[in-house]
Amino acid sequence: MQQDQWGHSLTTENTESVEALDQALNSYIGWRTDASQHANAAIAADPEFALAHVVKGILVSGLRKSELNHLVSAELEAAHKGRLPSTARERHYIEALEASQSGRITEAASHFEQIASAHPHDLFALRLAQFELFWIGEVEWMRDISERAAPMWSADQQNYPAFLSIRAFGLEETGDYELAERCGREAVERDPTDCWGAHAVAHVLIMQGRLADGITWLGELNNNWAEANHIVHHLWWHLALFRAENREYDGALELYDTRLRNLDSPLMQAIPDFYVDIQNDVALLQRLELRGVDVGDRWQPIGELARARIGNHSSPFTSAHCALALAAAGLEQDAQELITQMHAFVAADRGALGPRYALAVLPAAEAAIAYRKADYQRVLDLLLPARRNLWQMGGSHAQRDLFFQLLADAALKLGKREFLTLLLKEIKGIGFDHIEERSSYADTLATLAS
Template sequence: MPRDAQDHAVTAASEGAVRAFDHAVEGYLMHRADAAQRIAPVLAADPEFGMAHVLKGYLPMTAYDGTFVPRAREALAEARRHLSRATLREQGHVEALSFWIDGEVSRALSTWEDILAEHPRDVLAFRMHHFVAFWSGRPERMLAGVERVLPRWSASVPGWGAVLASRAFAHEECGNYVVAEASGREALMLDPANLWATHAVAHVMEMQGRRGEGIRFLSGLEQHWEGGNAITHHLWWHRAMYHLERREFGEALGLYDRRFRDLASPLAQAMPDFIVDAQNAASMLFRLELRGVAVGDRWVELAEKAEARVGDHLSPFTLPHRMMALAATARWEAADRVLGAMREAAQANRGDHAAVLRDAAIPVSEAVLAHRRGDYAAAVEAMRPALGVMYRLGGSHAQQDVLEQLFLDAAVRAGLDEDARLLLERAAGQHPVPPERRVGYAEVAARIPH
């Protein structure tokens, strides 16, 4: 039986098919824009290659786009057909994909953990677990997952750089910045085109307020980003965030237009509504408007895409961002339809996803809408109960911060000093840089003791 790059037995027809599969997995690990296209040569070499069909199902799920779910289901059906008598490890991947498609995120995570308990070098199970744990607001599972498998890995095993990069991001999200930066830089020494490692170190610098260093760090690596997927847009967003914190608002807006929301670029045309792109754009425009910066008609194309996605709830964290665009363009009817669809989904479904919609996505989206309508007290009232569970929406500390700023701005405008103080205390406890040194908080922190 052929073996993959990490030395696992694989149910496949030939060594050539497995090598093509390794190449496809590497494309996913390294955030290559052609990762999905790399599956075609695998299936051309072996149409019954079950794990190739699993990967073909995993990749559309990573887009968190409801229109892609049928593709994932088709791939799952093919994988089941061809892996019914395969290894237990491969069958575990089929079950994990099935749980994920059905919205049973906790069961999917547990299944990947079961695979890794027996096969700690299964880099696909590892990376899918890392990805889904992050987007479901479980950083502690990201961290536990990487530390469990780390002793069984080494630089001699293909995929080591991806493990180091994931370790860096998991530690960053859990506040262990020294370990995070060291792991990220080690991965970058192996390959300066490791975009997830670049991303992790950029997060460390964001959280530590190292803005000038962050700008130089990203500028020095951008030559290695060619061929990357939408994460390159997100890295440009990080650079804009550094400029925003330095009150260089024109530079931040310029990066919006020239880099991470450059709709004329081939990559933007290929992925015009990827969730991270929607988050990048909406959060930057919202932050700039909070600082009094006029953003012109930039909200319009975001609102058009948001309106086309009414009823798509796969990414709870993206929902408040879509609401920002709808509200900014006064698409009140569409905004009401979004909320109605979210409420229906929360009532009709059970489990983790419905709870996140009910407890976090709906109240935060209601707050976004009330804030734009000028009903600031209602925004605070809607959002206050969700503050303690917002992390379950997914997204990083840096990304979630726009929601914290929303609540603070609403509290200040409503004259609710106790709520503003509450938010300042949250900001001081969650972020190592004090509110007095952060652009979204400094003015309020100077006025209200916390």
């Protein structure tokens, strides 16, 4: 038995493999690009080391690309053929990957939760629990896991800023903005390269309508993100969101072209179809169009990316955005095929995702298509009964707000003043404050004031 950098026992005697796995996990925790390379090195040094295979499988699975599922299965197979893991922690990782590979996301999360409960300094498990639960909307569960670990952490421990940033995001999504901001800012003060801490604070600031603070916050930090992976595109998205809400539409579009979808950037060239990038791009273009901005021919390439994901049901939130992209790019038949395949998935799935597609993604996707056809009554008919279930598509309050903006705009165009009043109350109830600062609801507020 060897031990990793945090003292967890590992079923291998190969120190080279252990060191490479340590580097892989540090890379993942630090949002860097070379986690898979280190996992490969860990496997090469000891091909019988099951956890190394599982870590590699988890990294591939995290890309949410169904065409890579065979690679995940191959790593699981190699893990089972390798040395039998002698620790419960390692066995939980294997079972978690098996569960997530089958769409049993809550089961996967509960394995990560059990690891974090027994090993509260295992940041890989804490991050994976947050990842899985966030993308199915289970934010209270997500928050509880990091809060249970919090008393076991102190400033003198390795990776403390990374823990603070996980904690901050869990707190933010469940509405504890004050403590979330404190944890996020402390994470960044201790480690200025900490992307997830910067991100958690950005969420607090958008929820509170503090647009100037958000522009300053991300504007001053972005020099620290040079080593980071695709998370930087999402951080730039947040800056573009602040700019768009602050009515700086040209600035938001410039960020889109130079940062969010710059085809010359090494990150974009390495993975041009990353699912969070699709979400970012669709969300920004749609928000700008809602404000009357001409986004030119920018929808076409995003529509093509969405078309390639029609049969991919691993990410409910992404699927909802793919409907927006396909409709906006004029790919009407593909948009309809997306809906057809979602219905088939809902009928066949026995995991945690099928019900979420049924309750949240399908109504949101069909409403997105109806909105593009200017069938505003259908948008209302679809989203009014579904709006309180939209959290089940996963993602953050700030991201899902786009579907409330579509609903508000449809209601506005139909002159449904009473519903607009109700909707604004609900948006505040979700946790948004000072929405009068934001361009998104300016038309709604102006109509109600007239």
